Amino acid sequence: MNRRNFIKTSSLASGALFLPSFLKAFEYKRLPAGGKVLVVIQLGGGNDGLNTVIPFENDLYYNKRKTLSIPKTEVLGLTDQLGLNPGLKSFKDIYDQGWMTILNSVGYPNPDRSHFRSMDIWQSASDAKEYLSTGWIGRYLDSSCGGCDKAYNAIEVDDTLSLAMKGNTKKAIAVRDVNRLYKTTRDPFFEQIANATKPDMLTEDNLGYLYKTMIETYSSAEYISTTSKIFESKATYPDSGFSKQLKMISGLIQSGLQTKVYYVSLGGFDTHVGQKGTQERLLKTWSEGVSAFLNDLKAGGKLDDTLVMTFSEFGRRVEQNASNGTDHGTANNLFLFGGKLNKKGFYNEAPDLSDLDQGDIKYKIDFRNVYADVIKNWLDVDEESILNQKFPSLGLI
Template structure:
């Protein structure tokens, strides 16, 4: 029996393959106390998959070079651009985020990237998720290493949760990993049949796969208590806030319910895909940015109502931006530097934090990065989560001073 076939034989495999091993009991321990040193603060990461076009997200609507590069794709002020500061404006679909911006709850960093950028979706996403340099290949993620550092003896497997079926590299550490789940109720139902599933696996595996059977059986058993805990917690609080329809809105709602129910996770990781807009970009990107904007506005309102928004920081990023010039298909191709959004109820610096992208000084048609994304990570790790940013990322990255 092949390992791939062996794993597929379990209905739980897709949910549990990336669940960390050696999960412990749910009683509080020293690891939980160490995480609480960050004063109950949490981080929510939103990954925009596909390479979001930053120039049509934060629009330089007073810059004629923008319209020269995008004669039909450039969004005109008359289309309803939502004016911000420094002659920049949100895409017309981003009214929810504009409301938060006006309340001082959004910060924008322009031209974020890294030296020698890679235009491959997979490679660039790996770089962003690990915090490596372009010439390095790392097997652990920046948030996974945070768990290694700050949560070495945590009793819980859910100190970092990803609202998905599989765990991203970002949440994989050397010794600690996050927990991936789309729906606490679904995970709970799956783990309830653990005994039958494990027996089925054992009965159908050859003897030389016994170690694999033992591993899956133990993982299954260890996950059950966590699934029960999360399921019970989400039954405490049922959100009445209206979120956008679709998977992303559902994930945001689940995140709010977990937070408002008292789950002790310090990191939540979500994704919104579909931003690879080579063709007919306007409609597709507008729809996705509307989901992003309305969803985050709903999340902020939900958490503010329960008093949790002040303890929350949201990071929104994409693996790269798009080319400055439009292509022949009324879309944009893979580019380099991009904007990054930070949201929260306790931002000390708000608005546009640096200069708009320099469209007069391009690198073969691409934006030059002005801010290294690892400096943003270092800021979050040290100033927000109270972690050792140098130990997790290395040194030499300039933090965003006074942000949080």
């Protein structure tokens, strides 16, 4: 007896799609023109910001990184002081177009050097000494984000959901592959449960919550799958898993999917050993993907409605280690991309390498100030209710 036979013995083996009638209440609206979209890109592992944006006129930088510094001749100069890692060649054009803002020295007080903890701090937007079980985008969903109340209002392109995407009462949906999600939820087994679900079972208790989540996933999968067929991106992207994810997001944005936030990760930045080649390769994957994505959106007339934010859980120590790598540090640079940036190019000056905190870059901008800006000026929601504190916005967008 295998499971297929097992399923066959149950009532619904046809696979024919039929939604319980009360589910039809889910309306399939498209995002109105001008509807703003946020794309968050997480660089996991702690990207070395100092070898990403390079202070190529700074002797302190070259002194602290005897074998790891990027020679001035290889740096892609942006200003007379700062330039990019050679892996970021495709960002040169993005910078010249005014589609990029770089914020230096972004961090938070009492920094934590654990990947997990620091990532939790960034994702939950908590203080270093505070433990929150909800994420900032989750709380944005909780606040009914200006009228949205569906799981698909925020999508994480992955198999499982990050803390950032979990609210108290609402959670985003994880979609690595639109067709796979659809197929999974149309497995006869799920159809059987979905079809057996009656409105009076969607109670306020925990069991009702399970049924609600089940039904919502079932109908979200249908909505995302149907809507995604409206537009398929024909643009050329580099051949990487990361680029495929961005291409999928671009297709969903241009299909008019009612999703306000997309979340995607690129990992591998924990470069303790032999950093140079690894980081350059990762930066290339990141920048080529993002550049293709931005150009694709530009061609589709959606660049002005899209804001991309890239962050990493921490930067790395200023001084390199003995293994031609760098160890966990603190403040780091943060990148914004889009067609509607107020501060094009560099938002603030490079980190002061002569004024360090025990060998680490001092933070000048709390990351929650950036979130405040994004929440208030891009997502149009009161930022204080989501960040639980007042953080003045920076006028970035």
